[in-house]
Amino acid sequence: MSLVTLDPGAAQAVKSLLLEGRARGPIRIELQFTGCCDPSLGLIVDTVRESDLVEEVDGVTFVISPETRELSGEVKISCADDKERNAFLLTSSKPISEWDGLITCSLRM
Amino acid sequence: MEQFKLFIDGEFVDAADGRTFETIDPGTGLPFATVARAGKADAEAAIAAARRAFDKGDWSGLDIAARIAILQDFADHISQQGVRMVMTECMDAGQIVGYARIIVMWASLLLRNLATYAATKFPFEEEIMASGNAFSPGREFVRREPVGVCVGIVPWNFPTALAMWKIAPALIMGNTIVVKPASNTPLTAVILAEAAKAAGIPKGVFNVIPGPGGELGKTLCTHPDVDKIAFTGSTEVGREIMRMASDTVKKVTLELGGKSANIILDDADMDLAVEGACFGTFLHQGQICESGTRILVPSKIYDEFVDRMKKRAEALRIGYQLDPTAHMGPVVSKEQLATVEHYVQLGQEEGAEIITGGKRVEVEGREGGYYYAPTIFTNVNNKMRIAQEEIFGPVACVIKYDSDEEAIAIANDSIYGLAGGVFSTNIARAERVARAVRTGTMWINNYHVFAEYCPFGGYKQSGVGRELGSWGLAEYTQIKRIHVPYFSDRNTNSGFTLLSDNKKIEGFNYNCPTNVVVGHGSLSSIYKLVVDQGCRRALILTDPGVRKAGLADLVKNSLVDFCVGIYDDIPQDPDLESVDGATAVARELRADCIVSVGGGSVIDAAKVVCVTLKSGGRANDYINRWYALSEPQTPHIVVPTTAGTGSEVTSAAVITNKTAGRKLFLADPRITPNAAILDPRFTVTLPKEITVATAMDAMTHAVEASMSIMSNQICDGQALHAIRLISENLPLVVADGRNEKVRLNMQIAATMAGWAFTVAQTGLAHCMAHTVGTLYHVPHGAACGIVLPKVMRFNVDHATAKLAQVAQALGVDTRGMTERDAALAAADAIEALMEKVGHPMRLRDVGVPQEALGACSLHAIADSNVLFNARPVGDPMDVYNLFAQAY
Numbered sequence: 001m002s003l004v005t006l007d008p009g010a011a012q013a014v015k016s017l018l019l020e021g022r023a024r025g026p027i028r029i030e031l032q033f034t035g036c037c038d039p040s041l042g043l044i045v046d047t048v049r050e051s052d053l054v055e056e057v058d059g060v061t062f063v064i065s066p067e068t069r070e071l072s073g074e075v076k077i078s079c080a081d082d083k084e085r086n087a088f089l090l091t092s093s094k095p096i097s098e099w100d101g102l103i104t105c106s107l108r109m
Numbered sequence: 110m111e112q113f114k115l116f117i118d119g120e121f122v123d124a125a126d127g128r129t130f131e132t133i134d135p136g137t138g139l140p141f142a143t144v145a146r147a148g149k150a151d152a153e154a155a156i157a158a159a160r161r162a163f164d165k166g167d168w169s170g171l172d173i174a175a176r177i178a179i180l181q182d183f184a185d186h187i188s189q190q191g192v193r194m195v196m197t198e199c200m201d202a203g204q205i206v207g208y209a210r211i212i213v214m215w216a217s218l219l220l221r222n223l224a225t226y227a228a229t230k231f232p233f234e235e236e237i238m239a240s241g242n243a244f245s246p247g248r249e250f251v252r253r254e255p256v257g258v259c260v261g262i263v264p265w266n267f268p269t270a271l272a273m274w275k276i277a278p279a280l281i282m283g284n285t286i287v288v289k290p291a292s293n294t295p296l297t298a299v300i301l302a303e304a305a306k307a308a309g310i311p312k313g314v315f316n317v318i319p320g321p322g323g324e325l326g327k328t329l330c331t332h333p334d335v336d337k338i339a340f341t342g343s344t345e346v347g348r349e350i351m352r353m354a355s356d357t358v359k360k361v362t363l364e365l366g367g368k369s370a371n372i373i374l375d376d377a378d379m380d381l382a383v384e385g386a387c388f389g390t391f392l393h394q395g396q397i398c399e400s401g402t403r404i405l406v407p408s409k410i411y412d413e414f415v416d417r418m419k420k421r422a423e424a425l426r427i428g429y430q431l432d433p434t435a436h437m438g439p440v441v442s443k444e445q446l447a448t449v450e451h452y453v454q455l456g457q458e459e460g461a462e463i464i465t466g467g468k469r470v471e472v473e474g475r476e477g478g479y480y481y482a483p484t485i486f487t488n489v490n491n492k493m494r495i496a497q498e499e500i501f502g503p504v505a506c507v508i509k510y511d512s513d514e515e516a517i518a519i520a521n522d523s524i525y526g527l528a529g530g531v532f533s534t535n536i537a538r539a540e541r542v543a544r545a546v547r548t549g550t551m552w553i554n555n556y557h558v559f560a561e562y563c564p565f566g567g568y569k570q571s572g573v574g575r576e577l578g579s580w581g582l583a584e585y586t587q588i589k590r591i592h593v594p595y596f597s598d599r600n601t602n603s604g605f606t607l608l609s610d611n612k613k614i615e616g617f618n619y620n621c622p623t624n625v626v627v628g629h630g631s632l633s634s635i636y637k638l639v640v641d642q643g644c645r646r647a648l649i650l651t652d653p654g655v656r657k658a659g660l661a662d663l664v665k666n667s668l669v670d671f672c673v674g675i676y677d678d679i680p681q682d683p684d685l686e687s688v689d690g691a692t693a694v695a696r697e698l699r700a701d702c703i704v705s706v707g708g709g710s711v712i713d714a715a716k717v718v719c720v721t722l723k724s725g726g727r728a729n730d731y732i733n734r735w736y737a738l739s740e741p742q743t744p745h746i747v748v749p750t751t752a753g754t755g756s757e758v759t760s761a762a763v764i765t766n767k768t769a770g771r772k773l774f775l776a777d778p779r780i781t782p783n784a785a786i787l788d789p790r791f792t793v794t795l796p797k798e799i800t801v802a803t804a805m806d807a808m809t810h811a812v813e814a815s816m817s818i819m820s821n822q823i824c825d826g827q828a829l830h831a832i833r834l835i836s837e838n839l840p841l842v843v844a845d846g847r848n849e850k851v852r853l854n855m856q857i858a859a860t861m862a863g864w865a866f867t868v869a870q871t872g873l874a875h876c877m878a879h880t881v882g883t884l885y886h887v888p889h890g891a892a893c894g895i896v897l898p899k900v901m902r903f904n905v906d907h908a909t910a911k912l913a914q915v916a917q918a919l920g921v922d923t924r925g926m927t928e929r930d931a932a933l934a935a936a937d938a939i940e941a942l943m944e945k946v947g948h949p950m951r952l953r954d955v956g957v958p959q960e961a962l963g964a965c966s967l968h969a970i971a972d973s974n975v976l977f978n979a980r981p982v983g984d985p986m987d988v989y990n991l992f993a994q995a996y
Contacts, residue, residue, distance in 0.1 A: 034343035036264030098292035
């Protein structure tokens with residue numbers, strides 16, 4: 001099973017944002033707190049850590065810690081409806097949050 | 110394992126698709142109950158039930174007392190379920206038992222208390238005593254009505270209390286509600302449904318649908334039958350809810366995330382501050398949205414504070430939540446535990462130092478539980494992610510600062526603004542800091558204190574709206590204004606005339622409450638008039654001339670020991686500053702009554718002093734406002750020393766705003782003087798020029814009131830008799846100023862003209878006179894007299910009959926004339942009278958430059974009195990031509 005799958009358009013959107021931000025990646029899929037609504041998955045440009053799981057998808061490198069991977073399973077990244085906000089929807093085969101599928105996140109540089 | 114169902118339309122039911130889910134005890138990591146898992150169909154069924162129930166009116170239409178009685182039963186049934194609720198709350202949410210006991214008890218208490226508050230104190234209906242609309246008087250009131258179908262989305266940290274924060278106000282105010290509890294903690298909401306059913310809350314009023322937010326949220330937040338959403342949770346989810354709700358413009362209240370600062374000042378009681386910092390961060394394992402997780406500590410006590418806080422944190426006992434000796438239980442889920450660990454790692458990578466904690470804890474016999482040690486980071490910079498992002502766990506960030514201002518800046522450097530704390534032995538200093546922090550709640554020398562009558566909610570991205578207290582109840586209502594006019598008549602509706610060529614207003618409201626005492630020696634009445642107003646401390650306001658003439662002292666002597674002073678610094682054409690100066694003296698002398706002795710300037714200034722003295726503030730707070738006062742003002746007795754203004758009985762005051770370069774009005778029935786004394790002894794010394802000019806002011810009041818679109822038969826009678834009195838007595842006064850009989854007739858004429866125009870209003874002549882008075886200091890009466898005949902001719906085809914009557918009152922023999930000729934003869938008669946008494950005839954004679962006429966016309970047409978002129982005034986050239994004629 002792969003770490004990450006990207007919907008059509010998501011890869012291009014990520015690449016554009018990296019270009020705009022003059023960042024090279026990789027992009028970490030991480031746990032982010034969302035208070036009393038359970039944690040959620042987020043995206044942040046980061047460095048690779050020794051224990052990370054790494055995968056390149058459509059020319060973009062993603063990393064995820066084994067602990068997060070254990071909780072989430074495979075992560076699917078798609079563009080949210082609202083393209084203006086550069087928002088992404090992250091869902092996982094093992095939902096992290098009861099709000100999975102509703103919360104969007106942006107790519108943090 | 111116990112099984113729980115959905116509660117829809119008064120029945121406990123399985124999910125439509127039969128799905129269930131397990132709920133986990135975070136202290137053991139093991140499931141302990143199964144719950145029906147609601148899906149889209151169940152959400153739609155619950156919304157439909159709530160809609161039916163609301164529209165049927167079995168709940169929303171109940172008298173508040175009947176509704177509250179059922180809710181008191183509901184509270185009792187919750188109390189009966191108390192032990193079960195506490196156990197369930199502990200096992201579902203991981204709350205330690207000592208805390209859960211208080212929280213569950215509070216849930217029923219807040220329902221009972223808010224219900225009683227609403228029934229006895231909430232303003233379901235409010236009168237608007239002063240509407241601000243001078244043209245359409247009537248009863249104005251506001252009703253608070255229920256919003257309709259509400260959705261309450263509840264988080265997992267306080268499943269019972271935060272459900273009740275939504276259920277209580279929704280039901281108290283007559284709404285119906287669908288509650289979606291958090292999937293981690295779905296059980297106590299279902300138990301609340303059992304209590305609601307037992308209490309007899311009608312079917313469909315209260316519904317509970319446990320299930321995943323991602324699946325149910327869209328239905329709940331977009332369904333057209335939902336009117337309001339109340340959500341407690343994260344800023345991220347709240348943002349999506351607001352976005353979804355916007356499509357159907359639902360009302361939304363959001364209580365969202367926080368990263369609150371707990372500010373320890375350098376004079377804080379160290380023991381208290383350390384305890385407050387630990388309590389603010391580690392209570393309920395830090396899983397509270399307002400937790401004070403950024404602890405700001407001044408440099409000079411930093412080391413000692415950190416050392417003592419570390420010792421205190423390490424003394425906290427972590428245990429299974431049902432162990433009564435435990436201070437801290439588990440975090441709510443394994444995902445939560447993993448996220449705490451992730452952020453602790455991030456903090457270390459960012460350079461912060463862990464001085465205690467930073468690891469999982471195993472509790473003997475509960476090895477599968479999600480326990481984490483209380484953790485303190487030092488060397489934290491406020492820009493670090495651990496200082497900016499909400500860590501919903503037992504993790505404190507201690508941040509050093511050097512001044513109160515720096516602490517405030519750090520506290521405010523956050524996207525959140527939910528709460529915060531200040532610890533200091535100097536309450537004034539602590540309050541200064543608390544006021545400067547931009548959050549919805551600030552605790553001084555305390556933390557995490559809630560109360561059902563106190564509002565809770567956030568600034569910035571911490572939320573929208575407030576929960577609890579009257580503010581929280583109001584969030585569950587719609588505001589409806591109801592207007593019932595004085596007149597239900599199309600010909601008396603001034604708004605309707607905008608679509609009509611007939612501008613004349615038929616009906617009228619004659620409200621002239623001044624007690625007028627008339628005659629030689631009537632000043633003596635003032636002793637009783639003051640007592641009638643319940644007063645004992647009268648301040649005389651006057652001007653230097655009147656004071657010098659001895660008239661103010663005459664009044665003082667009549668007041669005997671009721672006079673607390675004479676203020677004689679009121680200038681002609683008083684401005685805002687002179688009113689404020691008089692008010693300051695009145696306040697200093699603790700005056701409870703104002704006696705004005707003078708002409709229009711003194712009386713008008715006194716009217717505004719009466720307002721500022723009673724209602725507070727400065728003159729500028731009230732000027733240029735119409736019908737804005739909602740209660741009687743400081744009592745005011747007038748002794749006029751001129752016969753012209755009529756201000757002794759009118760509801761208007763004219764004050765100059767030097768900055769704006771205009772004369773501005775305060776118009777309100779509440780400033781009408783309480784009493785007026787017309788004693789001719791006060792006018793016999795008036796010089797001829799002023800006698801003539803003020804008389805023409807009164808004449809203009811009477812003639813313009815008669816011509817006005819607001820004229821009526823009472824005012825007409827007063828206006829015509831005033832015209833007759835002035836016409837007959839003014840030449841006699843000019844001939845013999847000491848003649849008290851004719852002086853008194855002139856006073857009566859001025860008062861009657863005042864009564865006439867205070868109801869019927871004036872017109873274009875006054876607009877023009879105000880203009881040259883403001884710009885070129887032309888005495889008001891003289892300016893009125895000069896322009897009045899021109900305006901009468903301008904209006905001749907719109908007030909023909911009225912002007913013909915004016916002609917007769919002026920002594921013109923109109924027999925044989927057409928009505929129009931008679932009307933024009935009135936203007937001629939005014940000019941003849943003016944010439945006879947030596948009144949100036951042209952604007953050039955009183956200092957108005959010819960080149961100013963254009964600017965004057967633009968100034969005059971903007972005066973509000975044009976609204977009442979008999980002939981509509983819309984073209985500045987018309988006004989210019991009149992100024993040119995008068996020039």
